[in-house]
């Protein structure tokens with residue numbers, strides 16, 4: 001398979017993961033990086049032996065076929081639109097867009113130009129999550145009737161030196177961390193029919209407690225405490241909670257209740273983790289992890305130890321899908337549906353009414369160990 005030329009716009013924090021991990025995958029060759037801050041682009045280019053260009057020059061570069069959008073959430077829509085207008089395929093970090101309307105414009109533009117748009121998160125392609133998917137698909141826990149997913153912590157101002165944007169519309173725990181949970185729910189259960197939510201914020205201001213702005217307060221303009229109910233087309237009802245107002249809790253990240261048992265899925269923010277199954281008699285079994293390449297630890301995390309991190313797998317799958325003429329797993333339709341799920345939860349919090357979704361999608365194809373191996377060099 002010939003390599004596609006990859007360009008990156010946005011040379012901040014997460015760009016190092018993409019630049020470090022892209023060489024693991026077939027068909028990807030990073031050919032240029034750009035940023036509105038040329039110094040940031042030059043620094044990354046030097047670090048990873050690639051070329052720094054202005055955003056305009058990268059978009060006009062004939063050696064670049066696919067552009068990864070690693071800018072900040074507020075810029076995602078505008079930058080992805082420019083990528084498509086330049087005639088290139090796009091792959092964005094989450095969230096794809098901040099409103100359904102923006103996503104529909106991108107979908108129509110991509111369709112008119114015959115271009116692909118993909119979007120992170122791709123953590124649901126991780127070994128542990130694909131094993132959970134395989135257990136579900138084998139019917140071991142029967143038909144899923146209910147479940148809960150929760151990401152609860154005390155926020156970003158304790159570690160992030162400039163946390164302002166996390167507390168503004170377009171972010172908050174739903175749009176910042178919800179994408180990992182919603183993408184995995186779609187992977188496991190398919191599309192959502194209807195949502196309702198209660199939302200609030202524990203504090204009107206948050207105090208930065210690190211870095212040069214230590215002690216400064218930032219306003220909270222979006223809910224930081226969201227408890228949603230999701231009704232899936234397959235009949236399952238899921239409680240999804242995302243909050244930055246919680247100091248400690250004992251809830252699991254993800255539990256699915258089936259007619260034959262319970263499935264415990266690890267944190268969807270990561271590729272690996274422990275999968276557990278309980279049968280009808282209540283016996284809890286830790287599943288022996290299968291030999292899936294995207295579950296193997298390849299990174300040492302300062303707090304969590306050995307971690308599996310295969311970020312870029314979704315892009316590699318999209319590039320292979322383009323060559324093979326099949327649908328990408330991290331597709332525009334699924335991501336757009338996910339955006340509608342999350343924004344509808346926020347809307348329901350404002351109106352107090354359930355929201356029936358206007359978009360739908362299919363479940364992505366499962367990614368078996370052999371299919372995952374085929375994506376690697």
Ligand SMILES: NC(=O)c1ccc[n+]([C@@H]2O[C@H](COP(=O)([O-])OP(=O)(O)OC[C@H]3O[C@@H](n4cnc5c(N)ncnc54)[C@H](O)[C@@H]3O)[C@@H](O)[C@H]2O)c1
Nearest residue numbers: 010011012013014035036037040070071072073075093094
């Ligand atoms: N940092 C993480 O651990 C992490 C993890 C998962 C996902 N993400 C997502 O990745 C994206 C980037 O996050 P980050 O932490 O790297 O942010 P960052 O602030 O460190 O970097 C963003 C970069 O984009 C550039 N930029 C902003 N607007 C631009 C524009 N219009 N044109 C060109 N360049 C522009 C900025 O100059 C900056 O260098 C976000 O959407 C975030 O949600 C980040």
